[in-house]
Amino acid sequence: MLAIDWGTSSLRVYRLDANGTVSDVRSSEDGILSVKDAAFAATLEHAASEWLASETPIVMSGMIGSRQGWSEAAYVPCPAGLPEIASALSAVQWTSGDQQQHRAWIAPGLSCLDQAGVADVMRGEEVQILGILEDLGKGEHVVCLPGTHSKWARVQDDRIVSFRTHMTGEVFAVLKQHSILGRTMPTDEFDEAGFVAGVSRAADPGGLLHHLFGVRSQVLAGNIAEAQSASYLSGIVIGHELRAAANEIERFHLVGDAALTALYELAASTMSKTSVIHESGAAPRGLFALAQYLD
């Protein structure tokens, strides 16, 4: 089969054997934002035409199922596990240059309401969670998928019960690039002491908006070096995310990009919490698990 993780800024096509083992992978920066005139079929042909000729089924996840993607796949409400998500797979069909007919399945995203009744959504991350369900096993688990929009999901007995999104990565990026804080950040190099100081800072009174200004005033006061200030800011926002999302739990699971999960593991240990990093490749495993539900 082909398992395709097609997001906003990247496209990854995995070729899996009958046991779900990845035998080959192709990556490109042809995320949905760079696809012109809805030429999704042509983009996919360009990425892996000879695989398309031989491999079925084809199952895709990520922003490819959004309104801006190939075909909108409506959100499935939580709680949901493999059966609910698989039964909401929607199909796209096309004819390739050699007149061959193709069909691909798109996984839906998930929606849920938080305690206050406010809507939340994810698209793509749910497949990564499905990919680690076997590793998690039965019982209750908290899973964090750090990123631009970090997701924190509660999983119980193979179903995603609820989740919350935190805008951590994007807030960090826009503050670094566009606010006064970025003016004293000469380097992107990671500084562990600065990061840990930021994570600890998140525990102080005053709130996030006050702690953010402290990045500037601590640099002005000479208490934080300019070269540390980006890592200090990163620690502050991740620390606030962890305090809001994981204050009452001692142990959680991390899935995603290796650099990011390592950063979150460091933040968790700074806060005396245990985090379990899952090996990458959760997305193709989740898509393989979904494919088992297709006829």
Next chain:
Amino acid sequence: MLAIDWGTSSLRVYRLDANGTVSDVRSSEDGILSVKDAAFAATLEHAASEWLASETPIVMSGMIGSRQGWSEAAYVPCPAGLPEIASALSAVQWTSGDQQQHRAWIAPGLSCLDQAGVADVMRGEEVQILGILEDLGKGEHVVCLPGTHSKWARVQDDRIVSFRTHMTGEVFAVLKQHSILGRTMPTDEFDEAGFVAGVSRAADPGGLLHHLFGVRSQVLAGNIAEAQSASYLSGIVIGHELRAAANEIERFHLVGDAALTALYELAASTMSKTSVIHESGAAPRGLFALAQYLD
């Protein structure tokens, strides 16, 4: 005398009579960022040359006293009142085109440490607080100066005891202009229902980073109209600021721009707090009070 409020993006020159009443004012956008080659004296001559010839003393406040300004005036540590700030006034001198000698005084900013020992600074707002000391009278007061970097000061018996900065206005602006949230904000028009919903949202569990993502998901879910979403975001960040800065107090004072203080008053009343808006003109009154300490 001349009282000059010279900030990052604007210059305001007030002519005051012997009683401190403003008899005339000139405003321009010649903030310190737009002054080239440190031509501060020439910029001031351009703004009010005939006043400079006749009025003394000249007292200035704001970013004109920063490292990027005319001459750096070192921060005075809190607690500080009129005597401490007046004794730290620093002078700049120059000769105008007609060979006349001029001297102007620059008010220092204030610094303090928050409970966690983290540095904080203000420059310009301290003079506005000095301008309302008479109105406040003796006793303990909390004063909020909303803005790009909102200041919350504790004033006791005519002295600024401590303060905290919240990066509220700038966080709102960069998220609106540069994050995914801004993509669904077609208008800058104020929407009271959206703003109040945002202020109330800040009381929910989940934290600011989660509430920020909710601006997007609530629009996607159709629970918040696109035209309301900028006001909803504004309510969320101001609500978080008020919860962090004024959670334990029932009454506080507002000083500053009329539109902003009205917004904060609405947020305060949504949270069942009382706010007292002080009439504008606090800066020249504070500079007049400082001038009384000059020989």
